[in-house]
Amino acid sequence: MLSAIYWNPDPKIFTVPFLNFPILWYGVFFALGFWFAFLIVVRILTHYFRLLPSYKKLDATELKKRAHLLVDRLTVYIVIGTILGARIGHFIFYEHPSEYLADPMEFFRFRNGGLASHGAIIGIVAATILFSYRIRKKYPDLTWLRILDFIAVPTALAGACIRVGNFFNQEILGTPTNLPWAVVFGHPADGSLPVPRHPAQLYEALWYLVVFFVLLYLSNKPSFLLRQGKLVGLFLIFVFAFRFFIEFLKTEQSHLLSAFYLTMGQILSIPVIVLGILFYFHERFPK
Numbered sequence: 001m002l003s004a005i006y007w008n009p010d011p012k013i014f015t016v017p018f019l020n021f022p023i024l025w026y027g028v029f030f031a032l033g034f035w036f037a038f039l040i041v042v043r044i045l046t047h048y049f050r051l052l053p054s055y056k057k058l059d060a061t062e063l064k065k066r067a068h069l070l071v072d073r074l075t076v077y078i079v080i081g082t083i084l085g086a087r088i089g090h091f092i093f094y095e096h097p098s099e100y101l102a103d104p105m106e107f108f109r110f111r112n113g114g115l116a117s118h119g120a121i122i123g124i125v126a127a128t129i130l131f132s133y134r135i136r137k138k139y140p141d142l143t144w145l146r147i148l149d150f151i152a153v154p155t156a157l158a159g160a161c162i163r164v165g166n167f168f169n170q171e172i173l174g175t176p177t178n179l180p181w182a183v184v185f186g187h188p189a190d191g192s193l194p195v196p197r198h199p200a201q202l203y204e205a206l207w208y209l210v211v212f213f214v215l216l217y218l219s220n221k222p223s224f225l226l227r228q229g230k231l232v233g234l235f236l237i238f239v240f241a242f243r244f245f246i247e248f249l250k251t252e253q254s255h256l257l258s259a260f261y262l263t264m265g266q267i268l269s270i271p272v273i274v275l276g277i278l279f280y281f282h283e284r285f286p287k
Contacts, residue, residue: 004196008186029165033158040154081127082120089119118268145228152235156212163205174198198249211238233280240269
């Protein structure tokens with residue numbers, strides 16, 4: 001206990017005067033993730049346009065302008081898809097139906113926490129399919145799978161930001177450990193005892209950063225950028241394979257499982273990994 005790191009920050013940075021509205025660390029990191037993602041997708045999309053013969057006549061300023069406008073519109077879809085998908089996923093996978101049926105308004109109380117990454121993936125895919133359908137006449141090359149390639153790169157960085165936010169919120173806790181870098185959370189969000197635990201949130205954040213830099217490097221290579229499904233396939237495989245194994249060092253988040261060998265997070269990660277493999281090798285499958 002004496003060798004562990006004690007962590008008990010105030011989840012609020014400050015409260016907006018007169019409105020009595022708290023600004024949370026989690027919300028700031030969540031917003032930072034989307035902001036970084038916006039800038040990176042603009043960069044990747046501009047680079048993609050430069051590689052297409054149909055855009056050779058346009059100068060760099062015009063290409064960036066087009067990319068910026070497209071990503072502006074895409075961001076609205078992705079933000080809505082992420083939040084709705086993550087929120088719905090949380091209630092389906094991690095809460096007992098009686099809890100939210102008794103108080104349906106809990107769905108809209110985002111400050112109480114409760115966002116599931118597996119649900120977010122479903123929401124993002126749905127939002128991307130809808131967006132590609134809306135722009136298909138003007139941008140036929142921007143299929144939903146190609147757009148997923150572009151947004152997969154910064155999504156890894158956004159995931160790292162969100163996990164740091166979870167660390168500030170003292171949620172998604174690790175299992176107890178005696179390792180010297182164990183963290184004692186002063187006020188765990190789940191009301192558990194303040195014992196030395198694996199900082200599982202930081203393990204995930206560091207891995208997501210590694211995935212981000214690998215994907216960013218590969219996104220500069222035409223062999224990856226021009227072939228649909230490669231980047232998003234690697235993202236899903238790298239992130240959710242790690243997610244499967246890191247679950248062994250995390251406390252169970254779902255109230256729906258008991259006396260089962262795998263956690264809900266592990267069960268949900270398996271089909272996402274399979275989906276990543278299908279995306280990566282989709283060009284080899286019969287059409």
